[in-house]
Ligand SMILES: Nc1nc2c(c(=O)[nH]1)N(C=O)[C@@H](CNc1ccc(C(=O)N[C@@H](CCC(=O)O)C(=O)O)cc1)CN2
């Protein structure tokens with residue numbers, strides 16, 4: 270157990286109906302006792318946890334009433350941090366909260382670092398690392414589905430999966446160690462086959478987890494969508510139409526947009542981060558050049574490209590140059606300005622270039638075809654999969670990378686078995702795979718990583 274007592278304002282600073290201050294640690298109850306005057310005389314050492322008591326926060330030196338509050342005591346280990354916790358619900362304004370906080374700091378509590386309550390819950394074994402990380406995902410969830418996935422993770426869905434994989438790795442390791450311990454016994458063919466089978470099984474399960482990582486990430490972080498195309502095709506008009514707001518400047522002059530304009534829209538529950546970019550072309554204008562450069566960089570990180578073409582001009586060499594840049598991306602081709610289009614657009618040529626990409630005819634200006642576009646975006650994101658949010662989702666890049674590294678070792682081990690590599694070498698890979706999986710739940714991580722993860726949390730969390 271940690272020795273010091275921490276305190277923080279747990280609710281956002283601003284005008285609210287109530288604001289909560291949370292104290293945790295061995296001195297929490299003592300600190301609370303010194304500043305709280307219950308309205309009715311109660312025995313402070315009440316045994317019933319979770320009782321809400323009405324009273325006042327009083328500056329003990331001056332007998333000055335600072336706020337009218339409700340206070341609760343949660344004795345460790347039956348609390349969020351597994352330590353003694355006191356919560357004070359004040360009136361939700363900056364001044365009462367700050368004054369109560371100051372008062373508690375004078376009683377020997379220290380200001381909590383960001384994420385320190387959750388970190389204590391982790392260090393005290395109430396939550397593992399992936400569960401603790403899910404808390405921040407719940408807070409930052411942008412949609413219902415995102416929150417649901419994070420809640421499942423808080424419930425231990427991912428941890429359980431990882432523990433199962435780790436168990437299987439340990440069994441495999443035991444098999445291999447047996448061979449190492451008794452080197453005189455040849456690794457029989459049957460034995461070897463079973464080890465390979467078990468290893469392949471674990472690889473398959475890891476693959477399955479990784480397979481939905483992309484969808485998980487989208488639910489968690491939203492979909493990075495970039496609108497691209499040559500100048501003047503109507504990219505900014507499209508952004509405005511999707512936002513239903515005149516956000517970006519639209520003119521008939523090619524090269525209007527220079528900076529990246531970023532907004533989030535909500536398409537049927539999935540957060541879509543839409544970025545309007547400078548039209549891609551060779552240019553002598555320095556400012557425009559920088560914009561073009563930024564657009565190109567953005568393309569690499571994009572999950573989805575909305576490629577805008579101009580129906581009034583038809584396909585040009587310039588279009589092809591830009592199309593070339595997004596060849597290996599998820600692309601939706603939009604033929605814009607169909608409200609005035611006179612030229613027949615050669616969609617066959619486009620289809621050849623992008624056989625898998627949907628082609629839609631729209632008018633950003635007249636708002637034609639936008640609903641279809643939203644539907645197509647949804648279909649493309651979910652890839653026709655009916656995603657039920659109760660499967661185990663990998664949504665966090667840290668978890669995904671750990672799985673991938675673990676996978677590398679598993680592949681190496683499997684190859685080793687097939688190539689009759691000495692078993693002690695194979696066991697090193699299996700051990701590494703096991704250890705890396707432990708980074709997800711936190712049973713094999715260093716202090717540095719733990720500090721880094723929790724410092725990303727908000728203050729008071
Ligand atoms: N006021 C308040 N609301 C809150 C929190 C909090 O700390 N304070 N939470 C914080 O983020 C979340 C709730 N999380 C919590 C998780 C565990 C325990 C807890 O006391 N667990 C004990 C007792 C369980 C039981 O009664 O069975 C335990 O696990 O031993 C409390 C809150 C959201 N709402």
Ligand SMILES: Nc1nc2c(ncn2[C@@H]2O[C@H](COP(=O)(O)OP(=O)(O)OP(=O)(O)O)[C@@H](O)[C@H]2O)c(=O)[nH]1
Pocket residue numbers: 498499500501502503504505506507518519520521522523524525526527546547548549605606607608609631632633634635
């Ligand atoms: N008729 C018609 N005109 C459109 C449509 N969409 C855009 N325009 C016009 O096309 C011109 C360019 O529109 P923008 O949205 O600024 O084009 P852009 O692709 O953002 O241009 P840059 O920022 O310069 O790359 C403007 O005059 C728009 O009004 C459309 O669907 N129909």
Ligand SMILES: [Mg+2]
Pocket residue numbers: 504505506517518525526545546548
């Ligand atoms: Mg523009």
